[in-house]
Amino acid sequence: MYSTKYVKPNSTSEALEAIKSLSDGKFLAGGMTLIPTLKQRLASPDGLVDISGCKLESISDEGETIKIGAMSRHVNVADSAVVKKAIPALASLAEGIGDRQVRNRGTLGGSVANNDPSACYPSAVLALKATVHTNNRSIAADDFFTGMFETALEEDEIIESISFSKPAKANYVKFPNPASRYAMVGVFVAQFGDGVRVAVTGAGEGGVFRHEEMETALSGNYSPDALSSLNIASDGLISDLHASAEYRANLIKEMTKRAVV
Ligand SMILES: Cc1cc2nc3c(=O)[nH]c(=O)nc-3n(C[C@H](O)[C@H](O)[C@H](O)COP(=O)(O)OP(=O)(O)OC[C@H]3O[C@@H](n4cnc5c(N)ncnc54)[C@H](O)[C@@H]3O)c2cc1C
Structure with missing residues (x-):
């Protein structure tokens, strides 16, 4: 003790x-x-x-974005009528996290600050062009995740809320670890007027990342066929007791195909 x-x-x-x-x-x-x-x-x-x-639980529709307080529990996001209407993929991601106990306690801010390489939310933050609002600044998603369990947050900086851009279409598909439900591989795909964003979690040695090759292919043709000829490289992917890097590479392609159906 x-x-x-x-x-x-x-x-x-x-x-x-x-x-x-x-x-x-x-x-x-x-x-x-x-x-x-x-x-x-x-x-x-x-x-x-x-x-x-600290009163950081609110969820609001801000027009182009949905703003979610950092202390919103996963169950709050999963059950939110606002989220379900504007970004149903985000509500369903929250619904698929862990088990009931984890969803009742775990929070959006805690998940994103922690940046576990297998966590689901970081992929939504990256794919949905989110902005992380802290006590003293706003950080674009592309600048926020800096490596496995690493973020751009300074010591003693607190996430207050996160704004997610509303996509034309989006989907999150994960291959869950059967014990924890964390993503062995999870892919969040979001289609916007200016192109498609694909964020992969559970697979990268450096944590969550955007897959530019798949983004280009899907921006031209938003269908599983667009991915058929792509060879997903296993370089930089995690190899552990759950799955090899090659297996994860295959899962990335399969999860993405399922996401754009
Ligand atoms: C059994 C189990 C299964 C799980 N399965 C999944 C899953 O399938 N998918 C998934 O995505 N996640 C999963 N998780 C993770 C879970 O959903 C939580 O989001 C995660 O553990 C963070 O917990 P928390 O929100 O309670 O934060 P805490 O544990 O309280 O905090 C985590 C870290 O973030 C910091 N922090 C917290 N809030 C803030 C803030 N607002 N600003 C700055 N720093 C902050 C804390 O100081 C700490 O360092 C699982 C967890 C468990 C235990």
């Missing part, structure tokens, strides 16, 4: 003050990743700043 402080502020500004008063504090969202990390002694912060009282 080791002791750690716990505080639960009522606003983002109070949360920022609280984290600055700690030498190695951590924001606590739903605790789905952070608490197991503490239990395994992979981190031992001197304090936890619980942001569940």
